[in-house]
Amino acid sequence: MSERMDLLVHGGEVLTMDASGTVVREGSVAVRDGVIVAVGADLPYETAAETVDATGCLVLPGLINTHTHLAMTMFRGRADDVDLQEFLARVIPAEAELLAPGNVAAAVRLAIAESVRAGVTSALDMYWFHEAAEQAARDAGWRLHAGPTFMDVPGPPDGRAYAERLGWARRSLEAYTPAPGTRPVVFAHSAYTLDPGQLVDIFALAREFGALIHIHASENAGEVAMVSERYGKRPVELLESLGLLGPDVLLAHAVDLTPDEIAALARTGTSTAHCPVSNLKLGCGISPVPALLDAGVTVGLGTDGAVSSNTLDLMGAIRQAALVHKAGGDPTAVNAEQAVRMATVEGARALGLADQLGSLEPGKRADLIVLDTGRPHLTPRHDPYAMLAYAAQSSDVRDTVVDGRVLMRDRVLLTLDEAAVRADLEALA
Ligand SMILES: [Zn+2]
Numbered sequence: 001m002s003e004r005m006d007l008l009v010h011g012g013e014v015l016t017m018d019a020s021g022t023v024v025r026e027g028s029v030a031v032r033d034g035v036i037v038a039v040g041a042d043l044p045y046e047t048a049a050e051t052v053d054a055t056g057c058l059v060l061p062g063l064i065n066t067h068t069h070l071a072m073t074m075f076r077g078r079a080d081d082v083d084l085q086e087f088l089a090r091v092i093p094a095e096a097e098l099l100a101p102g103n104v105a106a107a108v109r110l111a112i113a114e115s116v117r118a119g120v121t122s123a124l125d126m127y128w129f130h131e132a133a134e135q136a137a138r139d140a141g142w143r144l145h146a147g148p149t150f151m152d153v154p155g156p157p158d159g160r161a162y163a164e165r166l167g168w169a170r171r172s173l174e175a176y177t178p179a180p181g182t183r184p185v186v187f188a189h190s191a192y193t194l195d196p197g198q199l200v201d202i203f204a205l206a207r208e209f210g211a212l213i214h215i216h217a218s219e220n221a222g223e224v225a226m227v228s229e230r231y232g233k234r235p236v237e238l239l240e241s242l243g244l245l246g247p248d249v250l251l252a253h254a255v256d257l258t259p260d261e262i263a264a265l266a267r268t269g270t271s272t273a274h275c276p277v278s279n280l281k282l283g284c285g286i287s288p289v290p291a292l293l294d295a296g297v298t299v300g301l302g303t304d305g306a307v308s309s310n311t312l313d314l315m316g317a318i319r320q321a322a323l324v325h326k327a328g329g330d331p332t333a334v335n336a337e338q339a340v341r342m343a344t345v346e347g348a349r350a351l352g353l354a355d356q357l358g359s360l361e362p363g364k365r366a367d368l369i370v371l372d373t374g375r376p377h378l379t380p381r382h383d384p385y386a387m388l389a390y391a392a393q394s395s396d397v398r399d400t401v402v403d404g405r406v407l408m409r410d411r412v413l414l415t416l417d418e419a420a421v422r423a424d425l426e427a428l429a
Contacts, residue, residue, distance in 0.1 A: 062121025
């Protein structure tokens with residue numbers, strides 16, 4: 001009967017991640033022009049330009065990495081088993097030496113290859129040379145949330161003096177046309193690399209353009225002590241006192257928080273990006289996610305860069321998020337479904353893009369993954385959320401689709417030459 005679809009993913013168990021948690025057994029997802037047209041069993045679309053047979057597989061929204069520094073794949077393995085301050089002391093000189101648009105593009109291509117393999121279909125990427133990252137992502141057909149970054153450090157890797165950065169960022173925002181499923185983003189590194197006056201100016205610029213603002217905040221006790229000493233306020237207190245919290249603000253980490261700060265995040269609609277693997281590895285502590293969720297704060301999930309967490313494996317972060325909060329003795333803390341939601345629909349909400357991303361519903365962008373469940377460690381199948389959180393591995397992802405385009409089919413990357421991408425990075429490192 002019916003109009004022809006561009007893509008039909010059929011026969012799988014579809015975990016929609018919609019508000020009521022709909023799961024469709026032997027369901028299909030029909031896609032046209034990059035948009036999901038229908039989800040369900042017995043859809044009237046029998047033909048499509050392209051099909052993916054998901055029989056025996058799980059189909060779910062692509063995972064959303066809400067905090068990373070993609071190009072840091074080039075420094076993977078350079079700062080292990082050290083604290084945050086020593087980490088920065090090692091990474092910043094390496095950045096000064098190696099960062100250039102071509103190298104960033106090469107490192108981002110590797111990060112995209114790794115992410116597509118891990119079922120990650122988009123990421124919020126704070127880093128230098130965002131134009132090079134955006135081009136690499138466009139070329140690979142992958143969804144990147146990027147934009148100008150502010151960090152007032154001596155000898156910035158892009159050679160752009162701090163005094164020029166507001167003008168440069170304004171020009172970048174003026175020239176930016178958001179592709180569907182993206183929005184403008186401004187990255188303010190932190191309250192310890194930017195002073196209050198700089199933060200106020202950066203946030204004002206971002207707000208003029210309706211941009212999402214992403215900032216590291218309260219990553220560990222050392223950061224809180226440094227900011228408190230300088231300004232007499234803890235990082236989140238400082239941001240609130242300056243009027244810099246709100247539904248357009250996403251904090252990375254949010255580990256070291258007081259009950260008053262959690263209440264301030266809830267009151268202002270500020271979201272957080274939980275990065276459990278990075279936080280554990282750097283000994284930063286554990287974000288009070290159960291308290292944040294109880295307070296009604298939107299929490300997404302991130303990997304952080306590949307130096308502090310070594311991989312961009314968001315499935316691993318789902319597992320950590322579902323496990324680490326139970327260490328206090330409560331096995332119900334952050335259940336499997338909550339952890340999977342953080343990596344999908346809650347991540348989309350944290351980015352302010354929940355109307356376009358994060359669940360498989362008609363009208364949303366067609367970012368989805370097919371997970372091969374026909375494997376010993378996933379047998380027998382029970383609750384799909386528990387399977388994802390406690391048993392699945394990123395290598396179980398078989399197919400990855402972004403904006404209706406198949407970027408990985410049967411574990412083969414279709415838009416990146418994986419051998420060349422790896423060789424480029426080996427040559428760099
Ligand atoms: Zn970070």
